[in-house]
Amino acid sequence: MAESPGLTPVEYIDRFFDELRAEVRANPALAARLVKALGGNVVFDNEAKADVANPYSLAAEGDRARFFSVFGTMKLGDIKKVLKENNLATRVDMTGKNADQLVDMMYTRASRKVQERKSSIY
Amino acid sequence: MVALTAAIANLKGGVGKSTTTVMLADGLAYYYGMNVLVIDLDPQANSSQMLLTEQGVQAASDQGKGTHHLLASFMEGKPPSAAPFVMPNAVTLEELRLAEEHDERKGWISSLPAHPQLRLRELSLEEEWYGKSGTPTTLADALAKHFQAAFEPLLPIYDVILLDCPPHLSPLARAGLALADAYITPTIADSVSTWGTKQFSDWVGKFVAPDLPSRNFVLITRFRDTKYARQVASDLREIYLKDRWFGPTIPESIHVLNAMDRPALDSYNTLRGKYAGVTGDVRRLAERFTDFMTQRTGVTWQKVRD
Numbered sequence: 079m080a081e082s083p084g085l086t087p088v089e090y091i092d093r094f095f096d097e098l099r100a101e102v103r104a105n106p107a108l109a110a111r112l113v114k115a116l117g118g119n120v121v122f123d124n125e126a127k128a129d130v131a132n133p134y135s136l137a138a139e140g141d142r143a144r145f146f147s148v149f150g151t152m153k154l155g156d157i158k159k160v161l162k163e164n165n166l167a168t169r170v171d172m173t174g175k176n177a178d179q180l181v182d183m184m185y186t187r188a189s190r191k192v193q194e195r196k197s198s199i200y
Numbered sequence: 201m202v203a204l205t206a207a208i209a210n211l212k213g214g215v216g217k218s219t220t221t222v223m224l225a226d227g228l229a230y231y232y233g234m235n236v237l238v239i240d241l242d243p244q245a246n247s248s249q250m251l252l253t254e255q256g257v258q259a260a261s262d263q264g265k266g267t268h269h270l271l272a273s274f275m276e277g278k279p280p281s282a283a284p285f286v287m288p289n290a291v292t293l294e295e296l297r298l299a300e301e302h303d304e305r306k307g308w309i310s311s312l313p314a315h316p317q318l319r320l321r322e323l324s325l326e327e328e329w330y331g332k333s334g335t336p337t338t339l340a341d342a343l344a345k346h347f348q349a350a351f352e353p354l355l356p357i358y359d360v361i362l363l364d365c366p367p368h369l370s371p372l373a374r375a376g377l378a379l380a381d382a383y384i385t386p387t388i389a390d391s392v393s394t395w396g397t398k399q400f401s402d403w404v405g406k407f408v409a410p411d412l413p414s415r416n417f418v419l420i421t422r423f424r425d426t427k428y429a430r431q432v433a434s435d436l437r438e439i440y441l442k443d444r445w446f447g448p449t450i451p452e453s454i455h456v457l458n459a460m461d462r463p464a465l466d467s468y469n470t471l472r473g474k475y476a477g478v479t480g481d482v483r484r485l486a487e488r489f490t491d492f493m494t495q496r497t498g499v500t501w502q503k504v505r506d
Contacts, residue, residue, distance in 0.1 A: 165461045168463065169470075170467075170468050170469055170470060170473065171463065171466075186464075187467075190255060191254075
């Protein structure tokens with residue numbers, strides 16, 4: 079900021095939002111967090127799904143069709159990545175399973191964890 | 201042969217008792233083919249959760265398995281017997297499961313799990329006991345006597361029994377400590393853990409095991425390789441607990457903490473998949489603890505896997 083002392087307040091704000099927009103485009107995980115913080119509903123872009131989609135959060139919604147619409151269209155490698163990064167399956171568990179079986183496993187296990195861990199008092 | 205009973209205990213919480221319990225059970229079963237029983241006396245039920253998952257802990261409870269049911273049997277004046285409360289299958293390693301599937305069991309883990317109900321039952325028992333003019337010490341003694349008789353038939357079945365104790369000195373915890381042949385003390389290389397370990401050591405040495413040094417196996421866990429941590433670890437070995445057995449220093453591992461969250465009851469992992477960068481430390485822990493067991497029992501062990 080110091081190198082541009084002549085900018086108006088609006089120009090400063092524009093620059094800030096330009097940077098934010100650029101980061102949101104480049105960083106889907108941050109984008110999803112920001113939208114959630116603002117109370118918005120995240121729509122998953124195909125390429126960003128594996129980085130952004132949270133199987134626990136989607137399982138907690140209890141909407142099996144939406145869960146499958148998000149994860150069922152992912153590539154096999156991305157499904158495995160989500161399973162592994164969310165502690166929903168080990169490499170041993172995934173061996174020999176196709177995409178449908180893995181998404182089914184993801185839904186079953188994530189739903190069970192949510193059921194076991196979610197407080198009954200809220 | 202009779203199982204060595206080792207209590208994993210420290211007055212301080214958060215030093216890795218449950219993780220150490222599971223890591224040691226895995227290491228002894230995997231490398232030495234030992235038949236391990238993990239008894240969880242901590243109502244937080246963390247090691248039970250790591251072995252059986254939350255679903256498994258609840259299912260075990262629903263089937264009448266667990267230390268809270270053992271405690272209930274004491275409260276109801278039933279004859280002491282722990283065998284009915286044991287879950288015989290708490291294996292999470294693929295190699296152990298496969299060996300079993302091929303009828304060549306080489307190492308096995310069973311669980312006498314805890315459940316959060318354990319603390320409620322213990323509180324109820326305490327209220328009843330103290331209402332009849334009993335004291336914490338007489339209750340701890342009575343529980344120890346009951347447990348000793350209850351565990352007696354299990355001793356020839358297992359090679360090692362690991363008692364995961366809670367981080368306090370409730371009558372139940374004291375009963376567990378009274379039953380142990382050996383004491384495994386996980387600690388962290390920092391000042392508060394060092395002081396907590398000294399308190400625990402002094403208390404056990406005074407009230408439970410005057411010969412504690414020869415029965416104590418100390419393990420520095422979640423080690424962050426800083427100059428300060430190296431100094432504290434060195435002081436523990438050379439000054440504060442210099443007459444104890446020490447296991448390998450276990451580095452902090454986010455991977456292992458994650459891997460302890462078993463995805464499901466039908467989920468298995470290889471030893472390397474579960475422990476990744478600390479697999480060598482698990483092997484060294486098993487080796488060192490087996491040496492310690494040999495010194496305690498006179499029994500020598502051969503590795504069944506490298």
